[in-house]
Amino acid sequence: MKTQITLKQLKQMFSKRIAIGYCDASHLLTFEEPIAYTAGVYGWNNDIYAIDGCAIVTGYRNLCGNINYNRSRVRDYNDKAYDIICDNSIDWDTKKTKVKTLLDSFIMQALNDHECEKVGL
Numbered sequence: 517m518k519t520q521i522t523l524k525q526l527k528q529m530f531s532k533r534i535a536i537g538y539c540d541a542s543h544l545l546t547f548e549e550p551i552a553y554t555a556g557v558y559g560w561n562n563d564i565y566a567i568d569g570c571a572i573v574t575g576y577r578n579l580c581g582n583i584n585y586n587r588s589r590v591r592d593y594n595d596k597a598y599d600i601i602c603d604n605s606i607d608w609d610t611k612k613t614k615v616k617t618l619l620d621s622f623i624m625q626a627l628n629d630h631e632c633e634k635v636g637l
Contacts, residue, residue: 518563521552523580526564530571534626535581538562540590541574543597544619547612554580570623585626593622 526533550563554575562575573581600606600614 518550532570533581534572534583535579536574541594544594
């Protein structure tokens with residue numbers, strides 16, 4: 517069950533935070549459960565998923581990610597996850613494994629691209 521945390525707590529918990537818009541990675545995160553959420557005066561802001569020491573922050577407002585990943589690349593990964601989930605020729609456990617592998621690849625790509633930006637490549 518997810519608990520409410522503040523933005524300050526989120527920043528203290530995770531040094532690497534990938535910001536993704538609401539539902540942009542819905543298929544990619546199908547088999548993951550959010551560990552927390554943030555809220556403000558207007559209600560729910562975002563969900564936080566903890567994956568391999570990195571936070572994926574997805575929502576409407578105050579994403580507070582220090583890694584803003586290219587939306588078209590997120591869509592590409594999400595579309596691949598959708599294709600895996602909708603493939604009726606493979607069993608559920610295999611789908612979970614394939615989507616998890618895809619999610620790990622997405623995170624590595626986002627972190628690598630972020631490091632290249634910092635260095636100026």
